Amino acid sequence: xxxxxLEAKNLAVRYGRQTALNSVSxxxxxxxxxxxxxxxxxxxxxxLRCMAGAIVPDRGQVVLxxxxxxxxxGFISDRLSLYENWTLGEAWRFHREVFRIxxxxxxxxxxxxxxxxxxxxxxxxxxxxxxxxxxILAQRPAVLLIDEVIHGLDPFxxxxxxETVIEAMDDLKTAVIMVNHTLSDTSEIPExxxxxxxxRILLDEPRDALMAKxxxxxxxxxxxxxxxxxxxxxxxxxxxxYIYPFQEEWRGKYELKFADxxxxxxxxxxxxxxxxxxxxx
Amino acid sequence: xxxxxxxxVLKQTGWxxxxxxxxxxxxxxxxxxxxxxxxxxIPVLQPGLFFWSLFLGASLFGRERGQRxxxxxxxxxxxxxxxxxxxxxxxxxxxxxLFLIAGAVSGIAKTGTxxxxxxxxxxxxxxxxxxxxxxxxxxxxxxxxxxxxSLLGWYATGVVIFRLLWDFGVHPFDLRLPSLFVLLRPxxxxxxxxxxxxxxxxxxxxxxVPFLAALFxxxxxxxxxxxxxxxxxxxLTFAASLALCALAAFGGRAVAxxxxxxxxxxxxxxxxxxxxxxxxxxRIRGEGSSVKIxxxxxxxxxxxDDGSSLFVQDYDGNLNRIDLSTGxxxxxxxxxxxxxxxWRQWTYGPTIAFFENGSRPEExxxxxxxxxxxxxxxxxxxxAAFPTGTPTLVGTDVRDGKRFWICLITRRAVCSSLRLWxxxxxxxxxxxxxxxxxxxxxxxxxxxxxxxxxPTFVLQDNGKSFELKKEFPAEVAFDARGDYSFQRRLDPPAxxxxxxxRGVRLARLSLAxxxxxxxxxxxxxxxxxxxxxxxxxxxxxxxxxxxRKNINVFDLNDGRMRLVRSLPDIDIQRRDTRFDIYxxxxxxxxxxHVNVYAFPDLREVKFD
Numbered sequence: 027x028x029x030x031x032l033e034a035k036n037l038a039v040r041y042g043r044q045t046a047l048n049s050v051s052x053x054x055x056x057x058x059x060x061x062x063x064x065x066x067x068x069x070x071x072x073x074l075r076c077m078a079g080a081i082v083p084d085r086g087q088v089v090l091x092x093x094x095x096x097x098x099x100g101f102i103s104d105r106l107s108l109y110e111n112w113t114l115g116e117a118w119r120f121h122r123e124v125f126r127i128x129x130x131x132x133x134x135x136x137x138x139x140x141x142x143x144x145x146x147x148x149x150x151x152x153x154x155x156x157x158x159x160x161x162i163l164a165q166r167p168a169v170l171l172i173d174e175v176i177h178g179l180d181p182f183x184x185x186x187x188x189e190t191v192i193e194a195m196d197d198l199k200t201a202v203i204m205v206n207h208t209l210s211d212t213s214e215i216p217e218x219x220x221x222x223x224x225x226r227i228l229l230d231e232p233r234d235a236l237m238a239k240x241x242x243x244x245x246x247x248x249x250x251x252x253x254x255x256x257x258x259x260x261x262x263x264x265x266x267x268y269i270y271p272f273q274e275e276w277r278g279k280y281e282l283k284f285a286d287x288x289x290x291x292x293x294x295x296x297x298x299x300x301x302x303x304x305x306x307x
Numbered sequence: 308x309x310x311x312x313x314x315x316v317l318k319q320t321g322w323x324x325x326x327x328x329x330x331x332x333x334x335x336x337x338x339x340x341x342x343x344x345x346x347x348x349i350p351v352l353q354p355g356l357f358f359w360s361l362f363l364g365a366s367l368f369g370r371e372r373g374q375r376x377x378x379x380x381x382x383x384x385x386x387x388x389x390x391x392x393x394x395x396x397x398x399x400x401x402x403x404x405l406f407l408i409a410g411a412v413s414g415i416a417k418t419g420t421x422x423x424x425x426x427x428x429x430x431x432x433x434x435x436x437x438x439x440x441x442x443x444x445x446x447x448x449x450x451x452x453x454x455x456x457s458l459l460g461w462y463a464t465g466v467v468i469f470r471l472l473w474d475f476g477v478h479p480f481d482l483r484l485p486s487l488f489v490l491l492r493p494x495x496x497x498x499x500x501x502x503x504x505x506x507x508x509x510x511x512x513x514x515x516v517p518f519l520a521a522l523f524x525x526x527x528x529x530x531x532x533x534x535x536x537x538x539x540x541x542x543l544t545f546a547a548s549l550a551l552c553a554l555a556a557f558g559g560r561a562v563a564x565x566x567x568x569x570x571x572x573x574x575x576x577x578x579x580x581x582x583x584x585x586x587x588x589x590r591i592r593g594e595g596s597s598v599k600i601x602x603x604x605x606x607x608x609x610x611x612d613d614g615s616s617l618f619v620q621d622y623d624g625n626l627n628r629i630d631l632s633t634g635x636x637x638x639x640x641x642x643x644x645x646x647x648x649x650w651r652q653w654t655y656g657p658t659i660a661f662f663e664n665g666s667r668p669e670e671x672x673x674x675x676x677x678x679x680x681x682x683x684x685x686x687x688x689x690x691a692a693f694p695t696g697t698p699t700l701v702g703t704d705v706r707d708g709k710r711f712w713i714c715l716i717t718r719r720a721v722c723s724s725l726r727l728w729x730x731x732x733x734x735x736x737x738x739x740x741x742x743x744x745x746x747x748x749x750x751x752x753x754x755x756x757x758x759x760x761x762p763t764f765v766l767q768d769n770g771k772s773f774e775l776k777k778e779f780p781a782e783v784a785f786d787a788r789g790d791y792s793f794q795r796r797l798d799p800p801a802x803x804x805x806x807x808x809r810g811v812r813l814a815r816l817s818l819a820x821x822x823x824x825x826x827x828x829x830x831x832x833x834x835x836x837x838x839x840x841x842x843x844x845x846x847x848x849x850x851x852x853x854x855r856k857n858i859n860v861f862d863l864n865d866g867r868m869r870l871v872r873s874l875p876d877i878d879i880q881r882r883d884t885r886f887d888i889y890x891x892x893x894x895x896x897x898x899x900h901v902n903v904y905a906f907p908d909l910r911e912v913k914f915d
Contacts, residue, residue, distance in 0.1 A: 041532055078382040081530045082537075097384035107378035109370065120311055124383050147374075 028055040031094055031201055032077060032169050036086035039072050039225075046072040047083065048225035056091070056168065057199040059215050061206055063293045064222035065300055070205040071104060073222070074171045077203070078103075094169070097125050100162030104173040104205075106154050110147035114140055114157060121161045152183040159187060163194055170194065172204045176211065184211060191215070213289040221293065223300040233289060240292045241272040241284035250280060257299040268295035308385070313397035315370065316363065320401050323362075327355045349413050353428060356409060360433035363398040364440030365453045367391075372448060377531050387526045395441055402437060435515045436461055442518035445529050446541055464549065465514040468556050513552045520548035571896065573889035574612045577905055578631060579914050582606050589619065591631065592914040600634045602627065609651065611795055616678075618652070618659070626652070626659070628678065640676050640683065653700045655798040660700060660712070668694040673712065673727060690733040692716045692723040692742070702750025703797040706770060712797075713750045724748045724755075726773070736773050738764050749787065752801055752818050758787040763807075765821060777821050785809050785816060785823055787839075799841070806839035806846060806863060813837070813848060813868065827861075827868035839863065840888050842906055847871070849888065853880055860893070860909055872909040 032054045039047040047069045054060060062070045075081040077088050078101035090096070108117055122129070140149070140157060149157060155175045162170065170191065176184050188211065194200045206212060219236050221229040231239070240256070243249065244266050256270035269276075269284065277284055287295075331347035333339075371377040385393065410425035440457035447453040525541040528534070572580040574591075582589040589606060591598045604621035611618050617629040618639070626640040642663065652661040657679050663672045671693050673686040696718035703712045709729055713736070716723045721743045724736040735742050738757055746759035755766040755773050763785045766773040779785060787807035804815040811830040814823050829837050829850050837850030848861040848868055856878040861868040877895055878884055885896040892905040892912065903912045 040534065040536075042535065075378065075531065078378075080378045080381040081532065082528045082534075084534060084536045095384065096382075099382070101378070101382045103378045105375060105378060107376050108374075109376040109379070110374040112374075120308070123310075124308055124385075 028057060029091060030054070031056040031058075031091035032099070032203075033089045033091070034073065034077060034086070035089060037073065037076050037083045037088070038085035039069075039076065039081060039083050045225045047076070049086070050222075050225065050227055051086075052220060052227060052230060054169070054201050054203060056201055057195065058217060059195060059202045059204075060218040060220060061204050061209060061212065061216035062220045062222060063206055063209065063297070064228075065297045067224075068222040069225040070222050071173050072225075074101070074173045074203065074205055075103070077101075077169075078171050097165060098168040099171065100165055100167035100169070100200075101171045102155065102158050102162060102173060102175055104175060106151070106158055106175065108146050108154070108158060108161075111145060113143050113145050114149075115142035117146060117157075118142070118161065121164070125165045127164045151178040152180055155179060156183060156187060156190075159190060163190065166198055167194075167200055168198070170200050170202045172202065174205050174207065176206070177208070188212065188215070207293075209288075209290040209293055216289070219289065219293070221296045223297075228300070229296065236292060237286065237289065238274075239271045240287060240295065241269045242287045242291070242295075243267045243269060243282050243284060245283075247282055249282070253280070257295040257302060259298070268292075268299075270295070308383070308390075308393045309397060312394055313400065316397050316401045319366075320359070320405060323355070323359050324405075327352055345412075352409055352413075356405065356428065357432050357436065359405070360402060360437040361440050361454055361457060363402060364437040364442075365444050365450060365457060367394050367398070367441050367444040369444075369450065381530060387529050388523075391522075391526050398437070398441075402433065406433070430511060435511070438515045439464075439518045442522035445522060445526060446533070446538065448533075460518070461514060464517060467549065468513040468552055469510065509556060513556055516552050517545045517548035521545035570606075571887065571894050571901060572610050572612075572617075573887075573892050573894050573903060574617060574631060575614045575889075575891050576631070577891050577903075577912055579894070579901075579903060580610065580617060589617075589629065591617070591629075591634070594912060594914060597914075598634045600629055600636060602629075602636060611652075611654070613654070613678075618678075626676070639678060639681055640674075651699070653703075653795055653797050655703050655796065660703075660797070662698050665689070665693075671698055686727065686729055687731060688714075688725075688727050688733045690725060690735075692725065695723075700797060701748055701794070702755075704750065704753065704768075706768065713748060713755065715748060717747075720745060722747055734772065736766070738766070739775065739778075749805070750797075751799075751805060754818065756787065756805065756816075758785060758805075758807060760786065763787075763816075779823075785814060787816070794841075800844055802841070802844070802846075804846075806848070808837075813839075813863075815863070815866070824866065826863060826866060829868075842890050845907065847888075847906075851877070851879065853878075858886060862907075871907070872904065874904070874909075 030053045034050055034052050037047045037050045038045075046067075050069065050073055052073075062073065064070050072081060076083050078099060079088075079096060080101070080103070090099075109120070112120070121127070140153060146154060146157070155178065172191070176187055179187055191202060192215065195202055202215070204212065204216070209216075216233050218232050219229070220227055229236070244264070246265055249255065249267060253269055253276070254271065256268045258267045259265070268287075272284060276282075328348065330351050331344055334347055335344065368377065368380075371380045380390065381387075383390070406425055406429045413425065436457060439461040440453065443453055443457050443460060447456055521541045521544040524544040525537055528537045528540055530537070569581050569583050574580060577594070579592045580589060581592065587602050587604060589600045589602060591600065602619070602621060604623040604625065607620040607622065609620060612631065615631060617631055619627050619629060621627060624642040625638045626642070628637045628639050629635070630637075639659075652659050654660070657677055659676045659678055661674055661676075663674055665671050665687060667689075669691055670687060670689050673688065675684045675686075676682070693716065696716040699715045699717065701713050701715050703710065705711075711729065712727045714725045714727050714733075716725070722745070723742050724738075724744070726734040726736055728734065736748065736755070738744050738746075744757055745761045746757040746763065749756045749758065753768060754776070755768070757764040757766070762781045763779045764775060765777040767776040785807045786809070787805050803818055805818065806813060806815045806826070808814070808830065809823065809825075812828050813826040815826050816823050829835060829848070832852075834852050834854045835850065836853070837848060839846055839848050841847075846863040848863055849858060850861070851858040856876060858874045858877050858879075860871045860874070862871050863869075874893075874895065877886055877897070879886055881897075883896075883898045885894075887894045887896075890906075892903055893909065895902045895904070903914065904910065905912050
């Protein structure tokens with residue numbers, strides 16, 4: 027594993043009486059791409075805000091790796107927080123001054139042209155997201171924190187956004203930590219998956235290992251009681267059961283068809299499992 | 308970020324100034340307020356500056372909140388303290404510049420009534436409210452609530468600190484609310500506290516300290532949510548600092564008391580009365596005796612005696628009599644603080660006279676109090692000159708069975724003189740047809756003298772009005788201001804002469820012949836000063852030189868200046884040096900050293 031560039035240590039955050047993070051710890055390596063998924067209110071955005079410095083945790087701390095300072099952390103929040111009354115030109119000049127970015131360093135996003143005289147509040151969600159990304163990338167960030175912004179983009183802009191992020195990872199060796207509910211578009215990016223629920227990290231696995239550990243059994247076949255069923259969906263026409271953690275020797279042992287599934291479906295199974303558990307309680 | 312913030316605050320301030328500049332126009336156009344533009348603009352500007360200070364503090368994170376940019380701002384590569392400094396300093400800078408410009412404009416315009424001098428406005432009002440609202444802006448998001456909280460918070464903290472400062476030593480836990488006026492005029496409070504620098508600083512600094520301490524300690528935990536932890540940290544720091552400030556107020560008050568210059572008064576029977584403005588006791592020292600007398604409320608710096616009793620006023624509006632032989636205290640009169648704006652009293656016979664406010668600005672009430680029976684009488688007078696200045700009594704007499712008082716109203720260098728009859732008439736005293744004069748009037752032996760920088764006039768009462776008896780030629784300037792100024796007794800013994808300055812010489816005006824006679828030469832250089840003081844029938848000339856730092860006292864009784872005593876090493880230009888003349892002697896204060904010299908030979912009196 028590469029050098030740790032950003033580490034969350036025992037973070038605890040509360041919103042009034044509601045616990046948002048409960049002793050959350052996670053370390054991220056340079057150049058790593060990780061996705062944080064989980065149900066609504068799981069604490070994903072709060073974790074990202076803590077790492078960006080927008081929230082000071084009630085307990086615990088965020089430790090920056092050697093040579094990393096706050097100027098090298100880029101954060102695109104789900105609120106697309108920027109000074110809305112400024113024009114794009116003003117926002118760029120301000121950002122450049124604060125982050126001491128040389129004048130010609132602002133990356134252009136191909137296929138997207140924005141008038142510098144427009145005010146930020148006049149931009150569409152997609153334009154605003156890409157503009158924000160261009161500002162952040164001008165910082166040449168070592169860590170890029172992206173909080174659920176790509177769902178608001180149309181397919182064209184979404185592709186542009188992801189291309190730009192991937193380029194940054196290649197060129198700058200930027201660690202990308204994304205919060206996402208659905209991973210259908212981005213399933214190829216993360217090398218690591220974290221799943222959160224109720225302010226805790228339920229799962230933190232490399233993507234390939236996770237995909238190997240979660241399998242689906244479709245149909246009405248009877249499952250031995252020893253198989254760990256993470257989540258089950260049943261309807262009039264279809265019944266799916268998700269097995270976790272799966273062991274490869276079970277393929278020969280049981281006469282069942284263990285199907286490989288995509289990351290998006292794995293995440294859905296975990297989130298569904300959480301809801302079932304909560305209902306049972 | 309600093310530059311951007313500065314430019315934004317400058318733009319906002321430009322709009323504020325434009326609004327304040329426009330505001331007087333309708334007031335003048337619709338004739339709601341008279342006067343030239345600047346005379347209206349400057350009074351409007353002062354409260355405007357106060358509210359602008361409140362706004363600038365309260366809007367510290369206004370842009371971030373209003374434009375949904377808080378997350379962006381907090382994720383910039385600045386520490387929380389760095390962010391605070393970058394947002395607060397431009398505001399402070401603009402505010403300072405605004406005050407410098409406002410002060411300069413006001414100084415150049417020389418018109419328009421300023422409520423407060425600009426340094427006092429800035430230091431006592433605007434800077435504190437700016438810092439308080441700045442501090443609370445991290446806690447309260449709603450702008451209107453924030454402004455109201457800032458005003459109330461500042462006032463409440465001020466009340467606590469003020470009362471602790473004020474009541475220490477007597478009843479420190481009595482947190483009575485002071486009148487809004489006194490609290491909002493800490494400069495007045497500071498005046499009441501003898502202008503002692505530590506007290507002024509405490510009054511200025513302490514109410515703001517808890518807010519600043521809470522801000523600086525909690526800002527490191529400031530984030531996009533209002534966490535209970537952050538609120539608790541702010542509240543605990545505020546409470547702890549307030550407690551520390553309360554302790555500092557106690558301690559500071561003790562230090563201020565020990566540093567405060569004492570007020571001194573020399574009674575007619577040579578007793579030295581000592582007190583300071585903040586304590587509730589008065590010490591009376593005699594030759595070989597010392598008595599400490601408790602009073603209900605701190606004593607104002609004005610007092611007098613009639614040989615057997617000392618008359619003092621306190622801050623609660625009481626006029627008290629202290630028996631000089633027994634030390635027994637008795638309240639003679641209580642004045643509602645709202646009604647009393649004039650603290651001076653005059654005496655004649657057994658009567659004490661003083662002014663109180665009337666029900667309208669053009670109205671004053673003359674109150675006469677019999678110090679034996681404690682009975683009071685009130686006379687209401689109405690005249691357009693009353694709102695323009697402070698009324699002063701310069702004489703009283705009885706004509707055709709009716710008492711009248713000669714009242715002087717001074718506004719800057721101009722005097723208006725009125726005869727106030729006990730039936731309520733306010734009769735104008737005109738000098739050559741003019742009510743307003745540069746010279747001051749003095750009623751002596753039934754004659755009214757107008758003496759000062761302009762030629763002297765003498766008026767005589769013909770029963771209905773005062774008519775001109777003698778007008779001195781313009782080249783015969785005779786300035787008797789030194790002789791009869793500050794006279795408390797309105798029924799002095801009959802005299803034969805009044806003394807005055809005529810060029811470089813001291814002269815006297817015969818009240819029998821109205822001729823001026825030369826007495827002696829004194830004012831040889833601009834460095835010299837001198838004036839005459841009358842002690843009953845006896846007149847003395849007190850003269851000194853600023854460079855030689857001495858004071859010479861001359862007896863004037865036989866028409867010439869006879870040196871009684873020369874007092875060396877008295878530099879009246881030093882702040883810690885005072886030279887006060889009383890009916891029985893002179894008190895010289897140099898720092899903590901007090902020397903008393905008794906008339907007529909000015910021998911030094913030693914007290915315990």
